[in-house]
Amino acid sequence: MQRISFIGLLIAALLQTAQAQQHPSILLTRQNIESVRNGVTKFPLLQQSWKDVKKDADKALKGTIDVPIPHDAGGGVTHEQHKKNYQNVLACGIAWQITKDEKYARFVKDILFQYAAVYNTWPRHPKGKGDPGGKMFWQNLNDCVWQVYVIQGYDCIYDYLKPEERKKIEDNLFEPIVKEFAEINGEIFNKIHNHGTWSVAAVGMTGYVCGRKDWVDIALHGSKKDDKTGFLAQLNELFSPDGYYTEGPYYQRYAILPFILFAKTIQQYQPELKIYDYRNGLLKKSVNTALQCTYTNKAFFPVNDAMKDKTYETEELVYAVDIAYSDMQSGDDLLDVAQQQQKVVISDAGLKVAKAVAEGKTKPFAYQPMWISDGADGKGGGLGILRSGSNDDQACVLMKAASQGMGHGHFDRLNILYYDNNTEVFSDYGAVRFLNIETKNGGNYTKENSTWGKQTVAHNTITVDKQSQYQANEKKGEKTSPQLLFFNATPQYQVVSAKEDHAFDGVQLIRTAILFKPEDAPMPLLIDVFKANSEAPHQYDLPFWYQGHLTDSNFPVNAKKDQLLPAGDNYGYQHMWVNSDAKVNAANGVITVINNKRFYTTTFLADTGTSVCFVTCGANDPEFNLRNEKGFIISEKGTAKHTFINITEPHGKTNPIAEYTTGFKPLVKDIHLISEGNDNTMFEFTYNKKTYHITLTYTNKQSFITIK
Amino acid sequence: MQRISFIGLLIAALLQTAQAQQHPSILLTRQNIESVRNGVTKFPLLQQSWKDVKKDADKALKGTIDVPIPHDAGGGVTHEQHKKNYQNVLACGIAWQITKDEKYARFVKDILFQYAAVYNTWPRHPKGKGDPGGKMFWQNLNDCVWQVYVIQGYDCIYDYLKPEERKKIEDNLFEPIVKEFAEINGEIFNKIHNHGTWSVAAVGMTGYVCGRKDWVDIALHGSKKDDKTGFLAQLNELFSPDGYYTEGPYYQRYAILPFILFAKTIQQYQPELKIYDYRNGLLKKSVNTALQCTYTNKAFFPVNDAMKDKTYETEELVYAVDIAYSDMQSGDDLLDVAQQQQKVVISDAGLKVAKAVAEGKTKPFAYQPMWISDGADGKGGGLGILRSGSNDDQACVLMKAASQGMGHGHFDRLNILYYDNNTEVFSDYGAVRFLNIETKNGGNYTKENSTWGKQTVAHNTITVDKQSQYQANEKKGEKTSPQLLFFNATPQYQVVSAKEDHAFDGVQLIRTAILFKPEDAPMPLLIDVFKANSEAPHQYDLPFWYQGHLTDSNFPVNAKKDQLLPAGDNYGYQHMWVNSDAKVNAANGVITVINNKRFYTTTFLADTGTSVCFVTCGANDPEFNLRNEKGFIISEKGTAKHTFINITEPHGKTNPIAEYTTGFKPLVKDIHLISEGNDNTMFEFTYNKKTYHITLTYTNKQSFITIK
Known part of the structure; x- marks a missing residue:
């Protein structure tokens, strides 16, 4: 009896080995090879991809x-x-x-x-x-x-x-x-x-x-x-429990390939390990998270050290998408991404994808508003993503409230990126690097990556006393993370709120970003409430690095005509030319920019102490390593507590072909701060003559926000 | 007998009137209306266009x-x-x-x-x-x-x-x-x-x-x-005999509509006037010339006052293309343009176009190298266009040697525009205007259009002693025109050469642009030989306004770190910030730029007097009306005669998705001026170690150029 059982086990083991030893057995498998051979003649995506591989193979043979x-x-x-x-x-x-x-x-x-x-x-x-x-x-x-x-x-x-x-x-x-x-x-x-x-x-x-x-x-x-x-x-x-890789989306994209490939191999040889189910299906989440960290222009959110032109068309994501679709029960919306990639891996997985695409199963990729936690335990802050509208014309707000992200991290906590109409509106510089261009520091990060790219002022978040968060000290930054206060996505509004207590000694920062569409508005507003609490007076600078061209402001800009000087000596200020520095002298400041044929007006709370500086990146850059991006910096000097309220409204359009312009005037007006405490902010504004009243109660998760 | 003949004439006249009085009879006609009605259900281009018109009509009815x-x-x-x-x-x-x-x-x-x-x-x-x-x-x-x-x-x-x-x-x-x-x-x-x-x-x-x-x-x-x-x-x-409208392509596009529409009406009512044949088929030529004055990105060459985003998708060209195709025997390559326009006029003409497109008759639009004369007699200079490669990746050089072009003309004689790989390489600023944007000077030209846009230094042509051609005096400019010296397009090379004798007192300018592809080169080189002849010493500044980002130079750039100052006081110099000013100190200067994933290296003849200034547009611009375009200016000071020889080579590529770079080093080297006289220039250079010897004999039309 015992012997039989032993022999039984032996046979089972031998059989398993025999199956495991079948070749090939990773992405291409002996069982499915006939189907793949058939598929390359039949399904356009696979056919084209095979054509490319065969071309490479034939070229190799010629040499x-x-x-x-x-x-x-x-x-x-x-x-x-x-x-x-x-x-x-x-x-x-x-x-x-x-x-x-x-x-x-x-x-x-x-x-x-x-x-x-x-x-x-x-x-x-x-x-x-x-x-x-x-x-x-x-x-x-x-x-x-x-x-x-x-x-x-x-x-x-x-x-x-x-x-x-x-x-x-x-x-x-x-x-x-x-x-x-x-x-x-x-x-x-x-x-x-x-x-x-x-x-x-x-x-x-x-x-x-x-x-x-x-x-x-x-x-x-x-x-x-x-x-x-x-x-x-x-x-x-x-990875965090949500499948987020702490270095950020650009590196998540890079890291994902060996994870996916090795996991696929494990699955082939030892399915009993159920590697795809590991940590509640972590790998599947990770693929989805990587894709959710892109905008509809296909590019990854360029937070931390990131090359801005990197999209999900990259080979790593081709593998990830194919395997997630074929092996991990990801939805048919992944086929949308595969179609954009215009490529599949010549494999069992690629066959499934190409076949499904050919069968017309594709659905638009399901971008969703979400909070993505950071940290192995999910407690290291995270990314808040708000999204509204179809993939053809989508408003998207990213709030970066993630942890430091190791050596490639930037000092940009509570940074906001804003996209609309398939383009960047408020952008992130990304890394200062000319990847693979040998004449530019051997293709490595240039020194301005540290002196500019990582510094706080290069981002759309508050700089205190012209310094960077954690004084740009990575080790200090790694000790703590921002904390999520609230995230919610309802049909009426989407909101993410987070706080950062340690980036500046004695200053607490709380930022709340809201996508809200007034009843009669064609597109949602980005409402941004950014609170700095301190006991001592400080200078608070809040930059918005914008794409597009300034077309209007409600205060005289008076750009400097005959001399430009840098904005400061360090923490990135040395890299900004000051184009103008003006007092707003009104209860609200108004700045309008045209970008990709649409207007964007930022209306912001101002007082007698509010000034706005228009700046251009590029000072102290002897080798022209920087792009000359443009920003406006809203500044408050000598206040201990301050609440920035900025409402950015997309409106109107220009049509340079048919030569007409509509809706060049914004409809948001009269932002008025009603009350503020350490735990709440109440304010109102009008849109198209209707008044909206917003209350934020930072400590109340049940009733964090009301809009009336 | 006389009476009968009279009655016969009367009947004929009545018949003709009857036919003429048929309605409608311009773009839609009673004879063809059934076919058009049928066509809107059948041919996609007409169907879509009709859908748009019907939508507008229904909207009108609702109000x-x-x-x-x-x-x-x-x-x-x-x-x-x-x-x-x-x-x-x-x-x-x-x-x-x-x-x-x-x-x-x-x-x-x-x-x-x-x-x-x-x-x-x-x-x-x-x-x-x-x-x-x-x-x-x-x-x-x-x-x-x-x-x-x-x-x-x-x-x-x-x-x-x-x-x-x-x-x-x-x-x-x-x-x-x-x-x-x-x-x-x-x-x-x-x-x-x-x-x-x-x-x-x-x-x-x-x-x-x-x-x-x-x-x-x-x-x-x-x-x-x-x-x-x-x-x-x-x-x-x-119009010139070649159908060129003297204000330039942007205004040609605007002017063409009433010409075409009225001509079509004349043709309908009085075909005996043979209006389409007038001046050897001028109107047909004019449509072709307008299209030949675009690049493969669809945009018109933005010389003179021009909005740069204006393309042939504009309504005027939809009418022009439809009527030229249906009525003037233009070729099937016009269907390519119609397809890009994604629109036809709901008309007999639009029907023909849409039907032909649906029948698959479309051929790629036939861009051609050509000389387009200016002036009613064809003697007012003109535009020289060199083109090489398919419409997917075409090198194109425009030399502007046209007359002043009235009030919208720029002081930019012998200006060169260079396009490649579907993008601008050396560009023209165009007009300084925010069309239809009321907050920007009511949508009209801003004052910088005169102080910058029209000035010589805003263009890729020589400025003498920091002044503009004709000291920016339009009336002076209108008195004379540049003259064509030579134009030829052979399989080996394409060349255009023109001279300008009057723009600067006592200075003769001769510029020769050559597209030449060495045997083993993947893409043609732009060889630019620009000669200034004078008896007295001058400062010759030759700017190249480039798109893209500097990646290399063979001399230290040393961009100014902590202060920017304007380049001068007037003639546009007041609008340029000087980023750097460096001696080349070598026999050749080398500047490499990356633009749309391809490298462009300009290698140019230099001597001990040669300096290069990197500049950014935007000084003395208090209202931010200017785009911050970038240029390098090759300067020669204190010489009476000088020949600039600049060879721009497209090479290599970067692929930011797959992360690789190839061919970042240029292969053009060692430009050497062998001899120069008033009537000729001899020089040589090497490409990939092979030496090419070029002789230009400006007075010899039979043997103007030899390349050995």
Whole structure:
């Protein structure tokens, strides 16, 4: 009886191994390969994507294999060659599976043989970055990325290889590579950081494909197999319960790929681990969160160090969207994103997506107002997103009340970004970097990223006494987070409110952003109530970095005609030219800007102490590293407590083709502060002659806001 | 016998009148109305356009008719109402013809009755502009436009009206309107100017529709019927033999509508006049010339006073394209433009276009390199256009060597505009104007249009001693024109060369622009040879106003860090902030800019006297009327003769989505001036290590240029 049971288990184990050892078995699988082959002739999205891959594969075959001794830093010749090689391995691996034309498989075999012949003869990379650094590339990170792609290509030609050929590659290339990652660069392997994720993904995926349980184990559970490091620990600690990655959307986009790829591999080989269900379906949430962190122009919210032109068309999100749709029961609105991406991965997942698109299942991507928590425990503040309108013309407000976000974080708590009509209205500078442009500081962040990009005044949030939050000290910033006070999205209004107690000594900041559409308004207003509480007098500067061109103001601007000077000496002020500095001298200030053929008027509470400074970014920039963005700064000097109330109203339009303009006058008028306490603000304003009365009670979650 | 012949003539005349008196008979015709009715259900472009017109007509019917006493200036309430009324008359007239639903015809009748009841009670317009000014609107021009539209609507409902109803409208409205135009504002009527064209078109079209030969005669031949004024005189004098309108493409677009509409009417009623053949098919040429004066981004070349966002999607060009295609045997490539316009006129012409598009006849619009002469005799200089590549990625160079262009002309002779990759590379500021934005100087040109927009330094051409051409004196500028030296477009290269002898006393300017693609180059180079000849020493400043962001230079830029000052006191120099001023200190200067993901490097001849100034537009601009465009100015001080040689090379690309950059280094090197005389320039340069030797012989048309 016992024996039978043992034999039974043995057979079960053997069967499982047999199934697991089927190749390919990651994105392309032996079970579905016939369907994919069929699909590439049938479904336009898959067809086009396959055409692109085949083109790359054919191009690879035309050249001669080049495996150079590593020499150059990022962007250099050997760097680019090794990068090209991994892309070719994957493209030819896929091409072999789809066409069964042996020339593709032979290419992969030949190039892997060449790597296997020389890898162990290479020293550390001469331009090594970090300790001990990479081997094929200057950074270990790039080596890991190389292996993540190569192992997929190897999986594709696994069955084409003879056992002794596999042995040659695994013994002479993959085994030393795993050692390089998990031991020599073990510190990275065991880091709770996206570089660590690339490393464990490389080792773990290699382990599954080569049938090496030992490699899989350390990848999942860390070198010590104690789950203090490794993939599961990373999943626990790098994401909030809402699937937000603390460095911000730009880095979330980058980090997501190894998570998704490794998870997919785990799912294929060990479905019993239910990795997709881990932390209440964290990975699915993470994909959705990444997409919710974009605007309808496809670009990610550029908070923290971010390249502003990065969109969800990026390859990482193609993988993420395909796998989320096919494996994680994400909705048909994801197909909208896939269509915009104009690309799927040549895989079982890509087939499902392309087929569903071809069947007309696509729904518009479901952007939603939401609060996205930050911090592994969800208590590190977060992002508040308000949205109104269709994807064709959507008002969107982002309030950044997230934690510091590590080294790429900006000192911009309670920053607001405002989008409308498919464009930025109040914008974030993003990172000061010319990515991959070698003549601009080697393509790395320029020094103005620290002196400008990260500083508070470069953002649409209060600067106190011309300093940055936490005096721009990252370590101080990491100790605490802003806190959510209230979030709600009703048909009448959407609101997010958050506070920050520590960014400036002795000053409490509470900001509340409201999207509210008066009955007869064509578009919602952005109502912004920003409260600074202190016992001592301060200078409060609140910038709005706007896109577009100033067309009107209710006070004389009088821009400086014959000399421009910087606004200050540090904390970013040294990078702003002061174009004008004017007193408002009225109960409300009014500033109108035209942007993408629509007017935006900001009407704001003013008093005798209120002045407005128009500024242009670009002072102290000897190498022209900065874009000359424009802002207006509402300033209050020498007050201890102050409440900024700013209502921004989109209105009218210009049509330069048909040459007409309508609605160039705003309808918001007479903002009037009725009362304010530490715990509440009451004010009113009129829209089209009707008065609206708003009460905010910061301590009352049941009745936080009333609008009458 | 004589009697029979007389009767025969009478019958023929009656028949002709009968046919002429058929209604409608301009854009919609009784003969074809059934086909158009059928077409609006069948051909998508016509269908969509009809949907738009019907929507407007239905909206008109929903409101109450409002014919206010004229009171307001442009943009004001009564101005906009009368404008709306003529649009409604036409929309409802068309809707009546298409649907035969009486409600539309009744609307047109009712509103015309209302106008007829009050028109003669109105005084001169109280905000009258000019002498005597308009009646319904502040300017006579707007009154004329009103009538051009209304008469078409009237033509549509002509048969619906009873004879006594027609009499009421013609006697009380059209007759006094014609008197208003042809007599009271007879000066405009007899002007050789586009305002005159609107006036004669209004009177002539009204004459044809109402069967008033007297009105037609003066419209065609002028008040004195001596052909010194009137439509034919305007056709003779306002266009060059190539169909170029001297004010420039932006105004050509505006002027073309009354020409085309009136010509179409003439063709309908008096085909024997062969108006389309007039001056060798001038009108057809004029439509083609207008389109050739656009870039692949659809926008007109913004030389002279021009709004830069004006494209061929504008209504004037919709009429022009439809009529040119249907009536003037223009090619199927015009269908490409019609498709981009996404609109046709609901008319016989629009039907033909929409049908041809639906039948798949569309060919890409045939942009061509060409010389377009200016001046009624073709001897007033002109525009040289070089083009290379498909409409998806086209290099285009415009050399402006046209005459002054009247009051809207800029002092920018030998200016060069350079486009590539669907975007501007070296650009023209255009007009300083916020069209229809009342808060910006009432939507009119701002004062900076004169102090900046028109000045030489705002353009990519030489400024001598920091002054403008003709010291910015329009009258002086109108006396002479630049002269074409050479134009040729071969498969190897395209070249345009022109000279200007009078813009600066004692200085001769000769500029030669060449598009040349070295054998192994992916894209053509722009080779620019600009020669200044004088006996006395001068300062020669050659600006390049570039789009994009500086990424590299072979000399230290050292932008000013803590203070910006204007570049001078007048001629536009007062509007430029000097960001940096550096010696090149090398035989060649090199400046690289990234623009729309492609690099552009300008390599230019330099010597010890060469300096480069980086500037930003925006000084002395107290109301923020200027855009902060950027330029670099190559300066030579204290030389009498100088030859600027600048080669601009498009190269490489960045892909911010996939995050890679290729080809960021230019391949043009070592520009070397071999010899120069008054009549020739010899120089060489290398591209990708191969040397090219170029000789220009300015006096030799047979062998003007050799490239070896």
